[in-house]
Amino acid sequence: MAGKALRDDELQELVSANDAGGRNPAGAVGLFVAAVALSWSIFQVLLASPVAPWVLPGDLINNSRQIHLAYAVFLAAMVYPLWRGAPRDRVPLYDWALGLAGAFLALYGYFFYDKIVGNGGLADDADALAALAGLTLLFIAAYRTLGPVMVILALVFLFYVFFGSSDVVPDQIRWAGASLRKAMSHMWITSEGVFGIALGVSTKFVFLFVLFGALLDKAGAGNYFIKMAFGALGHLKGGPAKAAVVGSAATGLISGSSIANVVTTGTFTIPLMKRVGFSAEKAGSVEVASSVNGQIMPPVMGAAAFLMVEYVGISYFEVITHAFLPAVISYIALVYIVHLEAVKQRMPTIGDKVVSTWRTIMGMVLFFAGFAILCYATQYPVRWITAAVPEGAGWLLAVLVGVVYVALVWLAAQTDDLHPDDPEAEIVELPDLGEIYKTGLYYLLPIVVLVYFLMIERKSPGLSAFWATFLLFFILVTQKPLKALFRGDGELLGRAREGVIDLIAGMIDGARNMIGIGLATATAGIIVGTVSLTGIGQVMADFVEFLSGGNLILMLILVAVLSLILGMGLPTTANYIVVSSLMVAVVVELGAQSGLIVPLIAVHLFVFYFGIMADVTPPVGLASFAAAAVSGGDAIKTGFTAFFYSLRTVVLPFVFIFNTDLLLIDVTWWQGIIVFAVSTVGILVFTAATMNWFVTRNRIWETVALLLIAFTLFRPGFWLDRIEPPFQQRPAEEVFAIAEAAPAGAELRVGLEGVTLDGSEVSSNFLLPLGEAGGSGFDRLSRSAGLDLVERDGEVIVDLLAFGGVAEQMGVDFDWVVTGIEVEADRLPKELFFLPALLLLGLIAYLQQGRARREGEPVPA
Known part of the structure; x- marks a missing residue:
């Protein structure tokens, strides 16, 4: 109803x-x-x-x-x-x-x-x-x-x-x-x-990022991002929906709440989506899917990124690097979903602006690429200044940032300030990008500072957020009096007072926004404490193993469902703490028993993705209820439609569990470019299959073929494994020689079996780090993996374990026996399977174009 x-x-x-x-x-x-x-x-x-x-x-x-x-x-x-x-x-x-x-x-x-x-x-x-x-x-x-x-x-x-x-x-x-x-x-x-x-993470890191978002929004950045997205995309088919997706991605920088994201952007975009032909439920679903996606988008990820640093034991830079590509291609797929909906329903466009879709796409690509290049290139003048004036570099850099800020505020003062539009107005005018972009360029400065410190200087998240927030303090206090000065308004004192009031209000808002997150992390600590006190994590593994019958795919599906159930009704931060505490060990242990050994970050992202889907899925999908409150649609129907739109978010975790290239793990920069391009095509093909529309409406065999193409693009190694095995088995006594010869940063796949302290028999594979090159194989294993192996009575056994070492954390115990070593086989490149997949895709596109012309169907443009 x-x-x-x-x-x-x-x-x-x-x-x-x-x-x-x-x-x-x-x-x-x-x-x-x-x-x-x-x-x-x-x-x-x-x-x-x-x-x-x-x-x-x-x-x-x-x-x-x-x-x-x-x-x-x-x-x-x-x-x-x-x-x-x-x-x-x-x-x-x-x-x-x-x-x-x-x-x-x-x-x-x-x-x-x-x-x-x-x-x-x-x-x-x-x-x-x-x-x-x-x-x-x-x-x-x-x-x-x-x-x-x-x-x-x-x-x-x-x-x-x-x-x-x-x-x-x-x-x-x-x-x-x-x-x-x-x-x-x-x-x-x-x-x-x-x-x-x-x-501790909430105290050290999360508060500063929530405060940063509150201050950025108080400064006016939220409205600026929405206007820019609407100005760039509003003229396209389904433009308001595309603007909702991009606006929600930008708003995700300043909001750690999917509900706040839905309402902030949805009050403007949902009524406009309804005006161009989206039903209330579909309009709400687009907003839900894009807003929840904001929780997987770096750099904040609903505060889960900082928790992953502590739980996984890797740097913040690595967490962001691994999480970036799935989040980006997921947003790209959502824009494509909206486009296909608009084409299928022949929706009208807003305004009389005529710009080709490809020109719009290239413009957005160039903008984001330019922003990334700007953040990266900032390091060079910083290094020159630091080298030239080592003692006063900090002050000089602060002055330069201030000069750039004043120049950008002067540019903003040349046009009127932005005000929220009325989506219910009789005539909706598209913002003129050529004018409005000037009004908020200085909002990008604190974001550049944040990204620079996080990604280039590799400072801690807390210190990085501090400097970005400190710049926002200055912006909030000075932006209004500076504009008044440049415009000749003569109200400098009054504007300065308004700036101070905005700063105080932003700090109060930031604190109030943190109340729920602080309590969520504290309450979730009880669950974490229970796991460490009682060992219930092992019980969960046994339970899932019993239900799945040892089948790997069924085990992953069960973990996904359990993560979704455990996440129902929880805010993102608590959601991640709960699902990671209970489910990560299940995937690691049972996966290893089935021969699936994946980096820990992949497992954490797997359970996190399914945990946040609880915000979408009825009966507790909080974001879906918020969207229905905006659209006036049915909340349950909105939730199910949003889940359908989020299928690409559901599929991606299964993909990167089996193909960690998607997380940019152990890939070079040029391999990363190929992975991005192929993954983007793969997610678009999967979207076309699930939406039953590519160039025109799919036939059944075309949908099946598109799913097969998407699978091949995401996991080409599956087909290669059918031809050549991925690993060669080597005897246990070669473990020291193989470890000694391995390059720096390599990991060793070791089979171990033995009995735990509670009497359980274990036979599993483990991925042990070898660290820097140099030294004997024994030394590298002892130093990096924290275990000493010795040969005794014709067997290689675990003789010593370092307390708190990697091996002990993985569950390895004393006197376990090495059953064998797996080394990567020398075989054909798996990328060869991209060629037949892309040829088949071209064939389907050719056939559908001909059919669309004959039948007069709308063709995506």
């Missing part, structure tokens, strides 16, 4: 209630809450700054996670009503009590640090009761901000900690159980549970 489209104020309330809290108390209380939020932003900025050790006491820095959570719990009580009918214009006394008590208990480890250290980190009875009360108040705060799903999931895991030894629990998942003191020590006192890695 179709719903009623909400008004603008109702939509803003929807976003506020989900992302920033729906309560705005008036008077002194409102000022106090705003001051607390502002102080949180100031603390986090100082914490990330290079001067933190000099301006913040050491105990505040060391206990920053506790302070971070205390702010989140207190502000949740202030701005999120406890239930639907609770007051929204004032803070009830019970919320004051809950907020203050929650903040105090979050800071318990800070206040009683000496006592806890004196007890060796173990909780006494008083600590255990305080921890239990703290968890209770955390659950209440999480319920306010995240809804019941996250709380119920955490409670289930917590009950398993206490009652996992009960006879009611099936034997397959039963464990010894834990006492109250042991459980509370683990969950609240140590850094294994609530105050673990996830909350």
Whole structure:
């Protein structure tokens, strides 16, 4: 049943209630809450700054996670009503009590640090009761901000900690159980549970990026991105939908929330999509699919990128590199989906602008390529200046950035400021790119600074976001008075005051946007703590193995479904923590048993992709409900249509599990270009097959052939494996010689079998790093993989394991026997199979063009 489209104020309330809290108390209380939020932003900025050790006491820095959570719990009580009918214009006394008590208990480890250290980190009875009360108040705060799903999931895991030894629990998942003191020590006192890695990442990195997005939006960048996308694409068939896709990709830079993304761009694009012929459900679905895609788009990825750095153990640069290509080709495919929908339904265009599709595509390619080249080329003048003036380079570079900024603001001042358009206006005018691009070029400066520090200088995400945010402080305060100066308005003081107000409002908004994320990471820490305390990850692996019967493809499908179910109703950050904690080990262990050994980042991205699909899929698809509120369409139908549009996002994880070239792993730069080109063609062919339209409507055999072509382009090695085996088997005693001869950075595929401490028999393959070249094979394995192998009684066995080493983390145990070594076989290049696939594609295109001309069907242009 179709719903009623909400008004603008109702939509803003929807976003506020989900992302920033729906309560705005008036008077002194409102000022106090705003001051607390502002102080949180100031603390986090100082914490990330290079001067933190000099301006913040050491105990505040060391206990920053506790302070971070205390702010989140207190502000949740202030701005999120406890239930639907609770007051929204004032803070009830019970919320004051809950907020203050929650903040105090979050800071318990800070206040009683000496006592806890004196007890060796173990909780006494008083600590255990305080921890239990703290968890209770955390659950209440999480319920306010995240809804019941996250709380119920955490409670289930917590009950398993206490009652996992009960006879009611099936034997397959039963464990010894834990006492109250042991459980509370683990969950609240140590850094294994609530105050673990996830909350640490939220404290160190995520806050700065959320603040950066809030400030960029407050400066006006969100409206600028949408206008630019609409001006570039609005004249095409299905132009508003294409603008929604590109605008959502850009908005993804400043929003870590798919719901906020839907409403921000959707209030403008969805009504326009409906005007050119999209149904309410399809219009909402396009917005949902593009907004959820923003969660897989670097550099933020809904904050999951920073968590992957900690969980996978690779640099942020590597995470972004691996995640980039699937996200980009997924967006390209979504634009193509929209194009095919517009062609099939013969939708009209908006305005009288006539520009060819290819010219538009080339223009966008050149823009993004130019931006990438600009970010990359920035390093050369920076190096010259640093070499010429080593002592004052920082100040000189700051002055140069300021000069560029002032010049761009002068350019922006030559035209009027941009204002949001009314999509319901009788006549919709397309923005003139030749004019409007000038109004916001200076918004790109902080993004260039962010990308430069992240990707070129390889600084930490926190420090990179700090410098980009610091530049935004300057922009917000100065952009309005500078424009007034250049325009001769004479209102410099008033404009400067407005700039300061915008800065303060942006910092308050950033803090309010962080409340839910901070609580999500803290609550998800209970699930992570349960996994580390009870070993339930092994239980999940056994469960999936039992259901799949050991079949590799079925196992991956089950993991995908379980990840989707576990992600329902959770924000992106908590979603990733939950699915990675429970599902990654399943894929690694069962995949290795089936001979599938893939880099850990590929497995993390696999479960992450399916976790975020929960935002799309009914019955809990939050983004789909938000889109239906904008479009007035049916929420369930919108969700299913959006899932259909997101099929390319569903397929990609299966592709990069079997073909890690898509993640740009171990490929040269020229191979990367080929992979990008072939993958783009592959995803477009897959889209044409699933949309049942290529040049014209597909026949059944053409759809099957297109799917076969897409499969071949994505995984040419499958066909080569049928002809020549990918690996040669070598005997175990050659392990040292093979390891010694391997090049730097190589990995060794080793078969191992043995018995674990709990009596389970294991026979699996492991991918062991060899690190730098040089030294004996024994030394390289010991140094990089953390295990010593020795020959004994005709067998090669594991003699020693380095504590915390790679091999131990993979689950390798003492006295396991090496069963064999696999080395890559010398065989034909797999790319040879691209040729017949592309020839078949050309044949289908030729046949469909002839049929389209004969039948008068609309042809994609």
